[in-house]
Structures are given as structure tokens and as C-alpha cells.
Amino acid sequence: xxxxxxTLIPFDIAKxxxxxxxxxxxxxxxxxxxxxxxxxxSEYPEVPVKVQPRFRGRLMMLRDEAGEIKCVCCMSxxxxxxxxxxxxxxxxxxxxxxxxxxxxxxxxERCIFCEFCVESCAFDAIILNHQFELAVYDRExxxxxxxxxxxxxxxxxxxxxxxxxxxxx
Ligand code: SF4
Ligand code: SF4
Numbered sequence: 720x721x722x723x724x725x726t727l728i729p730f731d732i733a734k735x736x737x738x739x740x741x742x743x744x745x746x747x748x749x750x751x752x753x754x755x756x757x758x759x760x761s762e763y764p765e766v767p768v769k770v771q772p773r774f775r776g777r778l779m780m781l782r783d784e785a786g787e788i789k790c791v792c793c794m795s796x797x798x799x800x801x802x803x804x805x806x807x808x809x810x811x812x813x814x815x816x817x818x819x820x821x822x823x824x825x826x827x828e829r830c831i832f833c834e835f836c837v838e839s840c841a842f843d844a845i846i847l848n849h850q851f852e853l854a855v856y857d858r859e860x861x862x863x864x865x866x867x868x869x870x871x872x873x874x875x876x877x878x879x880x881x882x883x884x885x886x887x888x
Pocket of ligand 1: 778799800801802803804805829830831832833834835836837
């Protein structure tokens with residue numbers, strides 16, 4: 720009889736709903752008290768997503784306030800990279816005491832976003848930026864360098880390329 724009643728009345732569903740309801744109530748009332756907006760859905764891509772500060776996106780080179788390339792070609796990032804995706808050719812520039820990269824090439828397709836390169840750089844010359852839209856149509860576009868406008872080491876990749884029609888580019 721007990722078994723029969725259990726079949727008729729969905730106790731397990733009721734139990735599940737109770738747990739969900741309790742949790743919802745807790746979140747709802749605590750959010751109201753703290754005046755936290757309850758809505759957790761991001762309307763991406765219309766509204767840009769804010770990622771956590773520690774998010775590891777694409778490797779990017781930096782310039783200082785004077786617009787000078789910060790990298791001094793110590794080769795630390797190249798050496799420490801476990802997947803060997805950074806390759807640097809050092810050069811010289813008149814009036815600059817330190818070396819300057821003639822080439823700084825980065826093969827993004829094999830980057831594992833470990834951030835070892837950034838941690839090893841004593842000159843704060845590189846970061847992993849907050850860009851997560853890294854998809855490309857052609858494999859060659861995974862190769863970044865200091866030249867050109869597209870996939871340039873000093874700029875974020877033009878995201879619009881992936882969200883607008885080809886003719887609009
Ligand atoms: S994040 Fe890791 S894998 Fe990517 S370039 Fe830096 S060291 Fe190499
Ligand atoms: S570790 Fe920093 S300064 Fe050294 S080569 Fe890499 S980016 Fe340049």
C-alpha cells in the first residue's frame with residue numbers, strides 16, 4: 720500500500736521542488752537586502768561581457784606612457800613557454816639602451832593560457848588580456864606578430880570581424 724501511494728504521489732518531485740524553492744527564496748531575499756540585481760543573464764553580444772580580473776585571454780604586448788615598446792628581449796617568456804609558441808628576434812634601435820624586438824611572433828593556436836610568460840616578464844611588457852573571442856576562419860590568422868592591423872600583438876583582435884557580415888568589413 721505504501722509503495723502504491725508513493726507511485727501515486729510524486730514525493731521525490733515535491734522534495735526536489737522544496738529544495739529548489741528554499742534556495743530560490745534565500746537568493747531572492749538576500750539579493751533584495753543587498754540591492755543586488757537578480758538578473759544573471761548577460762545579453763551578449765549586444766552587451767559586452769565583463770570577465771573576472773584574473774581571466775586569461777590573448778597574449779598582448781604593451782607600450783609605456785611614451786609609446787615605447789616595453790619588451791627588452793630578455794627572452795625569458797620565449798624560454799619558459801611550455802608549448803614554444805613565442806619566438807623573438809632581438810634588434811637594436813638608435814638612442815635606446817636596451818634591445819628591442821625586431822620580431823615578436825606568437826602562435827595562438829597552441830597557447831594553453833598558462834600565463835607563465837607573463838609571470839616571467841620582469842618588465843611588465845606582456846599581459847594576457849580579457850579577450851575571449853579568439854575564433855578565426857583561417858588557421859593562419861592564429862599567427863600574431865607586431866606587424867599589420869589584424870592580429871597585431873599590440874591590439875586586441877577585431878572582434879567585429881567574427882560578428883559582422885564579410886561585406887561589412
Ligand atoms: S600563456 Fe603559456 S602557453 Fe601561452 S604563450 Fe604564455 S607561456 Fe606560452
Ligand atoms: S619576458 Fe618580457 S621583456 Fe623578456 S622577451 Fe618576453 S616580453 Fe620581452
